Structures are given as structure tokens and as C-alpha cells.
Amino acid sequence: MSRIAQRFSDLKTNGRKALIPFVTAGDPNPGVTVPLLHAMVEAGADLLELGVPFSDPMAEGPVIQKACERALLHNTSLRDVLAMVKAFRQTDSETPVVLMGYMNPVEAMGYQSFAKAAVESGVDGLLTVDMPPEEAGDLVAALLEASIDPIFLLAPTTVDERIAKICADASGFVYYVSLKGVTGAANLDIAAVEHKVEQIRRHTDLPIGVGFGIRDAETAQRVAAVADGVVVGSAVVNCVAENADQPEKINEAVCSLLREMRQAMDD
Amino acid sequence: MSKANLPDTNGHFGPYGGRFCAETLMEPLDELLEAYERLKHDADFQAEYDKDLAHYVGRPSPLYFAERWTEILGGAKVYLKREDLNHTGAHKINNTIGQALLAKYLGKTRIIAETGAGQHGVASATVAARLGLECVVYMGAEDVKRQALNVYRMKLLGAEVVSVTSGSKTLKDALNEAMRDWVTNVDNTFYIIGTVAGPHPYPMLVRDFQTVIGREAKRQILEAEGRLPDALVACVGGGSNAIGLFHPFIDDEAVALYGVEGGGDGIDTPRHAAPLCVGRPGVLHGNRTYLVEDENGQIIETHSVSAGLDYPGVGPEHAWLKDSGRANYVAATDTEALQAFHDLTRIEGIMPALESSHALAYAAKLAPQMDKDKIIIVNLSGRGDKDIHTVAGLEGITV
Numbered sequence: 001m002s003r004i005a006q007r008f009s010d011l012k013t014n015g016r017k018a019l020i021p022f023v024t025a026g027d028p029n030p031g032v033t034v035p036l037l038h039a040m041v042e043a044g045a046d047l048l049e050l051g052v053p054f055s056d057p058m059a060e061g062p063v064i065q066k067a068c069e070r071a072l073l074h075n076t077s078l079r080d081v082l083a084m085v086k087a088f089r090q091t092d093s094e095t096p097v098v099l100m101g102y103m104n105p106v107e108a109m110g111y112q113s114f115a116k117a118a119v120e121s122g123v124d125g126l127l128t129v130d131m132p133p134e135e136a137g138d139l140v141a142a143l144l145e146a147s148i149d150p151i152f153l154l155a156p157t158t159v160d161e162r163i164a165k166i167c168a169d170a171s172g173f174v175y176y177v178s179l180k181g182v183t184g185a186a187n188l189d190i191a192a193v194e195h196k197v198e199q200i201r202r203h204t205d206l207p208i209g210v211g212f213g214i215r216d217a218e219t220a221q222r223v224a225a226v227a228d229g230v231v232v233g234s235a236v237v238n239c240v241a242e243n244a245d246q247p248e249k250i251n252e253a254v255c256s257l258l259r260e261m262r263q264a265m266d267d
Numbered sequence: 268m269s270k271a272n273l274p275d276t277n278g279h280f281g282p283y284g285g286r287f288c289a290e291t292l293m294e295p296l297d298e299l300l301e302a303y304e305r306l307k308h309d310a311d312f313q314a315e316y317d318k319d320l321a322h323y324v325g326r327p328s329p330l331y332f333a334e335r336w337t338e339i340l341g342g343a344k345v346y347l348k349r350e351d352l353n354h355t356g357a358h359k360i361n362n363t364i365g366q367a368l369l370a371k372y373l374g375k376t377r378i379i380a381e382t383g384a385g386q387h388g389v390a391s392a393t394v395a396a397r398l399g400l401e402c403v404v405y406m407g408a409e410d411v412k413r414q415a416l417n418v419y420r421m422k423l424l425g426a427e428v429v430s431v432t433s434g435s436k437t438l439k440d441a442l443n444e445a446m447r448d449w450v451t452n453v454d455n456t457f458y459i460i461g462t463v464a465g466p467h468p469y470p471m472l473v474r475d476f477q478t479v480i481g482r483e484a485k486r487q488i489l490e491a492e493g494r495l496p497d498a499l500v501a502c503v504g505g506g507s508n509a510i511g512l513f514h515p516f517i518d519d520e521a522v523a524l525y526g527v528e529g530g531g532d533g534i535d536t537p538r539h540a541a542p543l544c545v546g547r548p549g550v551l552h553g554n555r556t557y558l559v560e561d562e563n564g565q566i567i568e569t570h571s572v573s574a575g576l577d578y579p580g581v582g583p584e585h586a587w588l589k590d591s592g593r594a595n596y597v598a599a600t601d602t603e604a605l606q607a608f609h610d611l612t613r614i615e616g617i618m619p620a621l622e623s624s625h626a627l628a629y630a631a632k633l634a635p636q637m638d639k640d641k642i643i644i645v646n647l648s649g650r651g652d653k654d655i656h657t658v659a660g661l662e663g664i665t666v
Contacts, residue, residue, distance in 0.1 A: 055565040056439060056551060058446045059289045065433055077563035103287060103550040108564030130287045130550065134277065155291035157453070162293065180291055181451040 003096040003124045004149050004172035007046055008207040008228060017265055018229030019044055019220070020209055021236045021258055022100065024051035024067035025084055026076025028244035034087045036240075036251055041095050043255035044262030049127070049231060052081050052101030059129045061184035063234040066241060078105040078114070082121040089122035098125035098151060098172075111139050115146035125172045127151035133169045140169055153177050154200060156192070167204035173229060176200060176210045184234030188213035194226040217264035224265040232261065270593050271517040273584065278467020278554075281590060284583035286466040288446070288553045295453050300468040302373055307475070312368065319364045320479060323397070324354050326361075328480075330487035330644070336614045343497065343637035345630055347617070347647040348484050348512065357620065357649030358480060358508045359390040363459055365476035367394035370457035377401040377456045381445040383410055383438035383504065384575035384622065385417025386649055387461030392426035402426040405444045407437040410574045417653050435568040438504075438578045442552050462505025463582030466553030470582050477511025484644055485515050492642060498523040498633060501646035502625040503543065503596065504575050506582035508648035517593060526585060527629040529571030530598030540569035542581050543589050543596035556583045572601035572657065573621035575649075599628035607631055608651060608658060620649035621657065 001009070011018055021040050025033050037048055053071035057064060078101075085097050099118070106114050106128060118126070126148055131139065133152060140150045149172030154163060156179065167174060178193045179185055197208055210223050211231025220230045239253040273280045286296060306312040320326040329349045337345045350358035363380075370378055378400050382388030388404040395402030404426050411418055411430045421428050434440035442465075449458040463470045463477070488496050499516060501509035503526040516522045531539035539545070542557040549558040551566060559567045559579040571577045588594035599607075607627035612618045619627055623646070630645045637643070651658075659666045 055434060056443050058443045058552070059450065061447070062433075069433075072565065075563075077565075079563070104558070104560065104566070105564035107549045107555075108560065108562065129289055130553070132286065132288070132290060132293055135285050135287055135555075153290040155289070155293075157291050157294040159294060166290075177289075177291060180453055182447045185451065 002147065002149055002172060003094070004047065007096050008173060011046060017224040017227070018046040018209065019258065019262055019265060020047045020049055020229050020231045021045050022049040022051060022231060022233035023236055023240060024053055024064060024071050025081040026053055026071030026074055027067040027237070027240055028070045028247060030074050030076055030080060032247050032250060033084050036254065037088045038092065039251040039255050040258060041092060043258040045095070045258060047096045047098060047229065049098050049100045050081060050085065052078055052099055052105055054102040054105060057102065059182055061182040061234060063184045063237050063241065067237045070244060078109055082117050082123065085123050086121040096124040097122065098127055099123055100127045103128045103131050111142040115142040115148060119146040119148055123148060125149040125151045127153070127175060129153060133166050136169065151175055156180055156196060160199070163200055164203045167206060170206060173207040173209050174200065174204060175231065176208055176227070178210050178212045181212065183212055185213050186215070188219060190222045190226070193223060197226050217260040220261040221264035221267070230265065269518050270591055271514060273587065274467065274471055278471065280584045280587035282548070283556050283586040284467060284470055284554050286553060287550045287555065288466045289450050291450050291453065292466065296466055296468070303369060303468055303472050306369065306372055312372065316365055316368055320361065324360050324364060325352065326479065327483045328352050330484055330491065332491070333615050336611065337634070339614060340631060340634040342634040342639060343641035343643045345634055346488065346496070346642065346644045348480060348644055350480060350508065350646060350648045351617070351619065351623070351650035355386070355390045355393050356652065357386040357390070358477060358511060359387045359461060360393065361479055361511065362461065362473050362476040362507060363387070363390040363394045366457070366459040367398055367400070370400065371398055373457065375455060375457035377452065378459050379403045379405070379445050379448050379456055380459045380461060381405045381438065381441040382461060383441070383577060384573065385410065385414040385421070385653060386575060388426070388428070389417050389420050389424070391459050392421040392424035395426060396424045403429060403448065405429050405431055405441040405448070407441045408432045409436040410438065413657060414574055414653060416656065438574070439566065462507040463510050463584060464505045464552055464554055464556070464580055470554065470584055473507055474510045474514060474584065477507050478514045480508065480511035480646065481513060481515035484512060488642065488644060495519055495522055496642040496644045497637065498525060498643045500525045500527060500626045500630045500633065500643060502527050502576060502622045502648060503581060503585060504529065504540070504578050504622065505580070506585045508646050510582060510584055512644070512646045513594060524588070524594035525629060525633065526594055526596045527625045528596060528598045529573055529576030529625060530600040531570040533600050534598045538570040539598065540571040540577050540579070541598045542579060543585060544598050548586065551580050554583045556580050556586045572604060573625065575620070575622040576625065597629055599625040603628040605658065605661065617647070618651035619647055620651050621654045623648045
């Protein structure tokens with residue numbers, strides 16, 4: 001069983017939902033990332049999403065766009081991100097790590113060499129927001145051969161037929177984008193999310209993570225009530241941004257948010 | 268097999284093209300494809316489009332024999348396809364008229380567009396004004412500065428111009444921002460992409476709307492010379508004016524095709540906008556194509572004196588035409604383009620856009636190498652009024 005499947009299975013046994021924070025690797029500098037990953041686990045994170053910085057992050061709102069820009073000031077590359085995961089794995093062999101980003105850095109590295117290097121570094125899943133299953137045949141094959149879970153997105157506009165097709169290609173978990181918009185948007189409609197999650201469940205037994213627009217403990221709690229996992233991106237990255245000039249305060253800012261969310265979700 | 272019958276049903280031109288975008292947009296893109304496939308064969312839609320091209324755009328545009336310039340170059344006869352004479356001053360309107368009609372038939376009330384030089388933004392604002400649609404144009408902050416006249420034109424037309432300050436603050440960032448708007452407002456918004464790039468079906472439908480250039484040119488050159496030309500030359504940023512001219516000639520293998528990229532300071536320097544000449548394949552803005560990128564797959568800031576060519580990607584059909592050997596891709600530097608700008612202005616009394624000046628610069632190299640009975644058609648894709656400030660500034664003159 002993959003680390004991701006194992007983690008969701010354990011959570012289910014304990015009646016808990018996954019808290020999945022996202023940070024951009026190398027933001028605001030490469031030295032911050034590995035200690036931050038460990039701190040987030042300490043604060044209650046169950047899975048980690050690590051953003052691969054990209055020059056043209058089309059699906060991101062301003063918060064994560066700026067995080068990419070800060071990371072790219074230090075030329076944080078996909079190879080650097082893999083090295084961070086490898087460093088994280090030195091002392092944490094259990095928490096699943098999913099890379100999230102855009103296709104072009106993976107294209108530039110080549111699917112086979114990426115998959116090989118990723119699994120050697122201890123990466124568990126890959127989610128590229130601009131790679132729908134229609135184009136992903138070769139990538140999925142390379143990932144599965146290296147035992148890396150390809151994670152796909154489902155959106156409010158995804159119709160039943162596509163949900164079925166996407167779930168058939170996915171493994172690990174599926175990620176439901178809770179609103180029409182970019183990351184960090186504010187207009188989350190919980191009833192609509194619940195409705196869509198039920199629709200998705202009719203097509204798959206995979207755990208369903210929900211992300212985009214989860215900004216505080218209250219929304220985390222309400223989304224956790226209807227999904228298997230809660231992905232928190234912009235709210236976490238915002239804590240990093242606010243302390244970009246004093247990186248020693250980043251871990252505490254992020255962790256205090258995560259602890260609030262953890263508590264609300266477990267109540 | 269014909270090289271002209273692409274893309275396949277999934278939007279692929281060989282290994283290029285396709286649909287690489289956020290899941291939220293997949294269903295709207297399918298709807299657009301379905302609507303387009305239906306309307307393409309709908310007599311009423313086609314009649315309305317043709318009528319607009321004739322009476323609003325002013326088509327057909329002339330095919331002009333540049334007699335004096337030909338004589339000075341001393342080789343092949345050079346004809347200019349006068350897209351600069353279209354309403355709004357460039358080929359861009361051929362496409363915006365078509366897409367605005369699609370928006371109308373789909374019941375969308377708001378249109379968005381990205382723009383580099385401002386020509387596509389102006390063309391979009393123009394058709395929006397005419398159809399009474401709300402219009403938001405995304406433009407890189409750098410381009411807002413260097414194309415102030417077009418910014419004001421768009422505002423006069425009632426459009427909102429959003430200055431994009433992320434990334435390199437140019438066309439690619441404007442495109443990112445337009446995509447973000449579209450994914451947020453997809454229910455009521457139609458995204459008019461200005462070039463033959465983006466996710467399927469955009470590269471196909473923009474091409475189809477622009478092929479009016481090549482169809483007319485073919486008919487006109489047969490009338491004027493009784494035969495097909497030996498070479499076609501067009502500038503390539505995203506590549507819409509070039510594919511519009513080339514496409515109807517793709518199966519005429521004897522006609523050589525030359526796409527001219529923005530060479531900036533030279534393609535052997537880091538400052539250029541020439542993905543087909545020196546880039547490599549990757550994925551950006553919804554399609555797989557040649558890109559200007561670094562070894563880690565990050566997109567590199569491009570440079571061209573012409574804002575309309577200042578783009579790190581290129582339409583996927585051009586990538587395919589390059590690999591298949593059907594078309595040749597070359598570059599003209601800023602200096603060469605400026606020289607051509609001055610030459611055509613002084614010799615023919617036609618002031619070309621800096622984008623089109625790149626095509627003219629290459630034609631000026633090509634013509635003298637060809638016999639006098641050979642024929643070249645250059646796509647004069649836009650007029651140069653918008654560039655007067657840029658040219659004056661480069662020459663230290665305050666207008």
C-alpha cells in the first residue's frame with residue numbers, strides 16, 4: 001500500500017479527516033522549506049503538498065503567484081525541490097508528500113528521469129494543474145511504474161462522464177477544486193461542495209480532498225465534515241508571506257493556523 | 268497525406284497543441300468546440316461573418332505590388348498583402364469579429380482578451396463596442412507603457428484595460444491573468460484569444476478565422492500573375508497572421524513558407540523572442556509547443572522591439588510545420604526590422620507595424636537572392652502608427 005493510501009486508511013480507522021497544507025518550495029528562501037515541513041507535521045498535518053515554483057502559475061491567485069516569484073529569486077528548480085523532499089525523508093518516513101505544480105518543469109526534466117528521481121527522493125504523488133488525463137497517458141505510465149500516485153483535479157464544471165474517466169486514472173486521492181476560480185478565492189459555497197463530493201463518491205472509492213478557498217478553522221471544519229481531506233494553500237502561504245522578512249517567525253505563524261484548523265476539524 | 272487537415276479530434280498537430288489547462292476549463296472548452304463545429308457549417312453564421320468582413324472590416328484587403336521596392340531590391344517581385352488597411356489597422360480583427368460572433372451565439376455577455384502590442388486588445392474592444400458587450404483587456408504593465416496610444420484607444424472604445432504587474436509584465440503574463448479571469452467568470456465570459464495558441468480549439472478556430480488572408484491572396488495573385496507565388500513571408504509572434512497566410516498554401520508544396528521571429532539583439536544573444544529558431548518543446552498556456560525556457564523549464568523573459576512578437580511561445584501548428592519541414596523559421600533582429608520600417612515608409616509610402624517590419628526585413632534579404640521572374644508575398648499584417656513613439660524614442664526624438 002502506498003504511503004498516501006496507508007495514511008488515508010489510518011485516518012479512516014481513527015475517524016479523522018486529513019489536514020493537507022500547501023507551501024511553495026523555496027519560499028521565501030530554500031533554507032526555510034524542510035524545517036517548515038517538519039513543523040507542519042508536528043502541528044497536525046497528515047499529508048504535505050509541496051509546490052514546485054513555476055514562472056507562469058496560471059491557476060494561482062496573487063498569494064501563491066508571489067510565493068513562486070520569491071522562490072524563483074533563488075532559482076528554486078524541480079531538482080532542488082526533490083532534494084528538499086530527500087532531506088525531509090531523513091527523519092520522516094511516514095508523512096506522504098505530494099508535489100504540486102505545472103507541467104513544464106516536469107517536461108523539461110523528462111517523465112522517466114523525473115519519476116525515477118522523485119521516487120528516490122521519497123515523493124509519493126504528483127499533481128500538475130495543467131495536465132488533464134486526456135494528455136497524461138505517458139506521464140501516468142511513468143509515475144505508476146515508479147509507484148508514484150498521479151493525483152488529478154475535479155472541478156465544479158466536471159460532468160459525470162468525465163468524473164468517471166478521471167477517477168479511473170487517479171490513485172492516492174482525488175482533489176476537488178471547490179470553486180470556479182484561482183487559488184485563494186473567497187466565495188466558497190459549502191452546500192455546493194457537499195453536493196459535488198457526493199456526486200464524486202458515486203464514481204470512486206478513493207479519498208476526496210477538497211481545496212481552493214479554505215481560509216480559516218471554520219471553513220476547514222465545515223469542509224472536513226463533507227470530505228476526506230482539507231487542502232489549505234493560500235492561507236498557509238500568506239503566513240509565510242507576512243513573515244518573509246523574518247523567516248525565523250514563519251514556522252510559528254504557519255503552525256498556529258494549522259493547530260487551529262486541526263482542533264476545529266477534530267472537534 | 269495533406270499537412271493541412273490538422274489538428275486531430277483532440278487538437279493535436281503531431282506532438283504539439285492539445286489541451287493543457289485547469290480542469291475547470293475543460294467542459295467550457297468542449298462547449299466552445301461543439302458550438303464552433305456546429306456554427307462553422309451554419310449558413311446564417313457564415314453569412315453574418317462574411318458580411319462583417321466585407322462591410323465592417325473592409326475586405327478583401329488589396330494585394331499590392333511594391334514596384335519601387337522590388338526594383339531597389341533587384342530580385343523577385345514583392346507583393347504586400349495589405350492587412351494594415353483593415354478596420355483597426357491589423358489582421359487581428361478577422362479573428363475578433365469571428366470570436367465575438369461565437370460569443371453572441373453562445374449567449375455570453377462579457378468578453379475578455381489579452382494583448383501585447385495592443386492591436387488585439389483594440390480589435391476586441393472594437394467588436395465589443397459594436398455588440399454592446401462588456402470588455403476587459405489584460406495587458407502587461409511594460410506594454411501599457413510602450414503602447415500608450417492603444418491603451419487610450421481601448422478606453423475610448425469602452426473597454427477596461429487591466430495593467431498586469433506579475434512576472435515579466437508582458438504578453439505572457441497578460442495571458443496568465445486572462446486565464447485566471449476566465450476560470451473565475453466562465454459562466455458569462457467568452458475569452459477571445461488573439462493568436463493561434465492556447466488550449467484546443469483555439470489554435471484551430473483562430474486559424475480558420477485568419478485563413479481569409481491566404482484565400483484572398485491566392486485568388487489575387489492568380490488574377491495578377493496567373494500563377495502561385497514562389498514564397499510567402501510573415502512575422503511570427505504567436506503566429507496568427509502567418510498561419511492565416513500560409514494555411515491555404517500548405518498543400519502547394521512549391522510555395523516556400525518563411526515565418527520570421529523577433530530576433531531582438533540576435534538569436535545568439537540571450538535577448539530575443541525566437542522559440543522556433545532556438546527554443547525547445549514544452550507546455551505553456553494550454554498547449555505543447557516550442558518555448559523560450561531555461562534548463563529547468565522556467566519560461567525566460569523574451570525581448571523584441573515589437574511588443575506583438577515579444578512572446579516566449581508560438582502556435583502549435585507552426586511547431587508542427589517546422590518539424591515536418593514544410594515551413595522555414597528564421598529571425599530578424601530589432602535593427603533589421605527598424606531598417607525595413609524606414610525603407611518601406613520612404614520607398615513605398617506605407618508605414619508598417621514593427622511586427623510586420625520583421626517580415627519585410629527578411630523579404631529584403633530573400634528577394635535579391637531570387638530571380639526577377641520569381642514572386643514573394645509578404646504579409647503586411649498591421650500599420651505602424653502605433654509604433655511611431657517607439658521608433659522616435661529609439662532615435663532619441665521626442666514627439
